[in-house]
């Protein structure tokens with residue numbers, strides 16, 4: 001993004017010389033709601049679907065909340081929202097002329113998601129890209145987040161419209177990349193890595209989900225998806241590995257029961273240490 005902030009089609013090369021806008025970088029940042037004071041915005045991204053990005057977003061918010069920070073989750077996964085259900089939240093969200101209130105989970109984590117605005121949470125969102133992107137911007141400009149230490153943004157998978165909108169419109173302080181231990185991961189992590197670099201967004205680190213499962217009888221770690229390559233990839237890219245999270249049936253059952261706020265995901269403690277220093 002290195003366009004001039006001047007949109008005047010009359011401008012000629014000569015008249016641009018001496019113009020105060022010359023060389024200025026255009027900002028697409030959207031103003032937050034007047035009732036929001038969000039200290040840090042953290043994006044949670046994945047290169048492909050189904051790696052457990054929402055579960056890691058929910059874990060990060062819950063972990064920081066358990067440590068005494070006030071957290072929120074902006075569910076930017078508009079066509080596949082899963083955060084409200086994980087926290088046992090149902091719409092409709094309430095509002096005033098000045099904005100919409102996020103809903104609050106039992107642990108105090110605040111959530112906004114398209115599912116809290118729909119009359120029927122099972123109705124599909126069949127909207128085109130620009131409408132979806134605008135909704136994400138409104139989750140920043142129209143939601144009264146109040147005082148938050150950390151707002152985690154659960155992104156849709158990939159490097160499409162919505163991640164681009166979030167990176168351009170919200171003051172993102174860093175991203176966490178979620179992966180699984182499969183062969184394709186190297187390429188997928190690199191795509192997310194290059195997107196963040198291009199957009200000048202700092203990468204906090206990588207979390208590997210589905211790393212292993214613990215044998216209930218002998219505690220042996222079984223690597224269901226094969227050997228992990230995450231340390232090598234992180235080493236090559238100069239990134240931190242924030243944690244290796246096992247397949248843990250309790251995570252899935254807590255999510256299904258709408259009680260994710262009771263989960264303590266100790267496997268990502270390193271992420272919390274880094275987040276507190278941001």
Ligand SMILES: Nc1ncnc2c1ncn2[C@@H]1O[C@H](COP(=O)(O)OP(=O)(O)OP(=O)(O)O)[C@@H](O)[C@H]1O
Nearest residue numbers: 049050051052053054055157246247248251252255
């Ligand atoms: N480590 C884990 N142990 C047990 N269950 C998990 C784990 N990680 C994720 N799950 C479960 O797997 C399912 C998919 O996870 P999740 O919704 O977080 O994936 P996602 O990457 O956000 O998906 P999408 O990319 O489609 O939005 C959920 O039911 C979730 O509870």
